[in-house]
Amino acid sequence: xxxxxxxxxxxxxxxxxxxxxxxxxxxxxxxxxxxxxxxxxxxxxxxxxxxxxxxxxxxxxxxxxxxxxxxxxxxxxxxxxxxxxxxxxxxxxxxxxxxxxxxxxxxxxxxxxxxxxxxxxxxxxxxxxxxxxxxxxxxxxxxxxxxxxxxxxxxxxxxxxxxxxxxxxxxxxxxxxxxxxxxxxxxxxxxxxxxxxxxxxxxxxxxxxxxxxxxxxxxxxxxxxxxxxxxxxxxxxxxxxxxxxxxxxxxxxxxxxxxxxxxxxxxxxxxxxxxxxxxxxxxxxxxxxxxxxxxxxxxxxxxxxxxxxxxxxxxxxxxxxxxxxxxxxxxxxxxxxxxxxxxxxxxxxxxxxxxxxxxxxxxxxxxxx
Amino acid sequence: xxxxxxxxxxxxxxxxxxxxxxxxxxxxxxxxxxxxxxxxxxxxxxxxxxxxxxxxxxxxxxxxxxxxxxxxxxxxxxxxxxxxxxxxxxxxxxxxxxx
Numbered sequence: 530x531x532x533x534x535x536x537x538x539x540x541x542x543x544x545x546x547x548x549x550x551x552x553x554x555x556x557x558x559x560x561x562x563x564x565x566x567x568x569x570x571x572x573x574x575x576x577x578x579x580x581x582x583x584x585x586x587x588x589x590x591x592x593x594x595x596x597x598x599x600x601x602x603x604x605x606x607x608x609x610x611x612x613x614x615x616x617x618x619x620x621x622x623x624x625x626x627x628x629x630x631x632x633x634x635x636x637x638x639x640x641x642x643x644x645x646x647x648x649x650x651x652x653x654x655x656x657x658x659x660x661x662x663x664x665x666x667x668x669x670x671x672x673x674x675x676x677x678x679x680x681x682x683x684x685x686x687x688x689x690x691x692x693x694x695x696x697x698x699x700x701x702x703x704x705x706x707x708x709x710x711x712x713x714x715x716x717x718x719x720x721x722x723x724x725x726x727x728x729x730x731x732x733x734x735x736x737x738x739x740x741x742x743x744x745x746x747x748x749x750x751x752x753x754x755x756x757x758x759x760x761x762x763x764x765x766x767x768x769x770x771x772x773x774x775x776x777x778x779x780x781x782x783x784x785x786x787x788x789x790x791x792x793x794x795x796x797x798x799x800x801x802x803x804x805x806x807x808x809x810x811x812x813x814x815x816x817x818x819x820x821x822x823x824x825x826x827x828x829x830x831x832x833x834x835x836x837x838x839x840x841x842x843x844x845x846x847x848x849x850x851x852x853x854x855x856x857x858x859x860x861x862x863x864x865x866x867x868x869x870x871x872x873x874x875x876x877x878x879x880x881x882x883x884x885x886x887x888x889x890x891x892x893x894x895x896x897x898x
Numbered sequence: 899x900x901x902x903x904x905x906x907x908x909x910x911x912x913x914x915x916x917x918x919x920x921x922x923x924x925x926x927x928x929x930x931x932x933x934x935x936x937x938x939x940x941x942x943x944x945x946x947x948x949x950x951x952x953x954x955x956x957x958x959x960x961x962x963x964x965x966x967x968x969x970x971x972x973x974x975x976x977x978x979x980x981x982x983x984x985x986x987x988x989x990x991x992x993x994x995x996x997x
Contacts (some may be wrong), residue, residue: 537915589912591922591929617910617924642924 538841539798541588541828546812548721548800549578549609554627556763558661558728559667559719560596567816570708571805576883579612581802581822586616588828592644598804601628604699607636614640617685622646628671647685648674649695650714653704661732661892673765674709686714690742690763691732698745706753711757717762721884722873734763736893743767743897750776760793770897773862783802790843790865790879797841798834800831803814810840812862813869814878843868843879853881857888902987903975904945905909911940914926927980935960939971943984949975951959 548562551570556563563570585593598692600622613620619642619739626648629744637643648670652658658667677684687704688694694701705714718739719725719732734742740764750757750764759765776784786794801812807820808830809815819837820830830837848865857863865871866885868878875883883889887897912920917934932940939961942952953971957963964970978984 539912540912541912543912589910589922591910591912591924593919605951614924619924619927644927 538832538843540544540832541590542592542800542831543591543593543828544799545585545590546594546596546754546799547578548597548802548804548812549595550603551602551804552602553598553625554602555599555625555663555666557663557724559689559725559732561720561722561725561813562815564724564817565722566728566813568803569633569807571802572603572808573822575608577823578609581806581827582609582612582616582618582860584823584827585618588617592619594623596623599627601633606633610636610640614642617643619644623649624673625649625662626670627666627793629673631675631676631680631774634676634682637682638680643682645683645685646677647687648677649689650674650686650701650705651689651691652843653697653700657694657697657701661691671709674711678710684711686711688714688716689719689859690716690734692734692738693718695734695742695745698742698749701775702749702753702757706756713753713758715758715760716764717759718742720761720870720873722869726873730766736890736895739763740895745767761846766885767889767897770890773859773887774897776862777858782863786844786864787862788848788860790846790848790869790881792843792864792866793843796837800827800837810837813867814840814872817871817878818843840868842894846879848881851881853883853886859887900948902945903943903947903979903984904987905940905943906982907983913936913937921978923982926982928983930983931980932978934972939974940978943975945987957971 550572552572599786599855601624610620610687621644624646637646649668650658651662652667658670674684674686688701688849690698705711718734721729721733725732743766746757747767757764796810801809803809803815804823808819808822808825808827809817810819817836821836846858846862854860865881866881869878870884871882872878906923908923910922910924912922917937919932919937921930921932921940928993935956938956939952942955942984951970954967956967958972975984979986
């Protein structure tokens with residue numbers, strides 16, 4: 530089916546998420562990236578990326594987010610950053626922190642184009658952090674953060690909440706905000722994607738864990754004046770589900786994005802590229818091959834890819850169409866959540882994500898207040 | 899109004915839908931949404947035209963131009979200057995290069 534470009538779509542993506550390498554020094558138990566059978570874990574040579582960055586510059590992309598794998602493992606990383614800067618873009622980097630040293634940080638500072646370097650921290654001690662990420666990873670991550678701070682680079686920290694660290698969220702918060710002096714940090718949780726599928730029983734949050742994480746994070750965020758953020762995971766769910774339940778009780782009008790598969794809407798402003806050059810809608814939808822860099826026009830894909838436009842049109846699909854949602858009182862307030870998560874669990878992109886279902890959570894003993 | 903504005907060469911013009919656009923300065927991360935007239939003004943800034951010249955061309959390009967166009971265009975260019983999207987020509991040189 531041909532789906533025309535949806536109206537009011539930007540002429541090009543504002544941001545592009547790029548997995549510049551498939552190599553990583555760690556093997557985290559809940560990594561969403563590895564162990565995806567649809568992904569070819571190959572890297573491209575420098576020249577391919579630089580040619581692609583020229584294209585991004587021509588179509589006026591504003592910033593790129595470099596991820597992997599571990600992006601700092603690329604020996605040509607400075608060349609890649611120069612290519613980004615030369616094409617009038619800014620950049621962010623997602624890292625485990627292992628290879629952040631004075632030399633690369635001074636280079637980053639010199640570009641004046643860095644939005645943020647985000648480092649993953651999952652514990653307040655090596656024992657908690659290393660339990661899922663590997664021995665020595667805590668020490669190197671903290672060293673990386675301190676190096677970034679010393680040079681004045683904007684540093685973000687992401688805490689992935691899982692079965693083994695849900696009981697130490699107070700300690701993690703104290704460590705990040707007090708000991709490291711961060712302005713804030715963000716949270717999510719291990720999701721049923723990639724390597725996590727193999728280790729789901731060991732690392733995924735149980736309903737009880739989720740309940741603890743939600744109430745603890747809400748309390749900590751209040752105590753810390755809003756310095757904890759979340760776009761997904763227990764804190765985001767705690768806020769959304771509380772609002773949804775209040776709306777249901779008051780029989781309130783539907784939420785503006787409720788009642789349909791609206792999800793996060795990321796396909797309206799950003800797109801992603803895998804380490805082998807495959808263009809995909811989002812890192813969470815790495816199986817959806819839209820084309821290849823330097824062979825296919827990114828702008829053409831952005832405006833005219835039938836698959837991408839069908840994803841954008843998910844927002845027209847009512848949740849009431851799904852047997853899964855039958856009789857649910859939360860439909861007017863629900864977005865169906867992430868299509869990547871939905872695909873990983875159900876095998877369908879056009880389906881609500883069972884992992885983010887409030888009704889299921891309550892039926893399994895969870896509470897929202 | 900007699901000054902000659904000079905585009906900051908790192909600034910990106912992102913044309914969006916409906917002829918609106920975003921001016922983006924990657925050095926400062928500042929972004930400014932501009933309407934079709936603003937886009938035209940930006941595109942007329944060529945290091946040769948003064949603001950007076952640019953306003954004259956805007957009056958040619960657009961129908962039903964309001965009487966306040968001179969001040970609005972001048973204010974718009976001032977905002978662009980203040981936020982580092984452009985400089986003014988000083989004796990044949992971009993003032994930003996002189997500072």
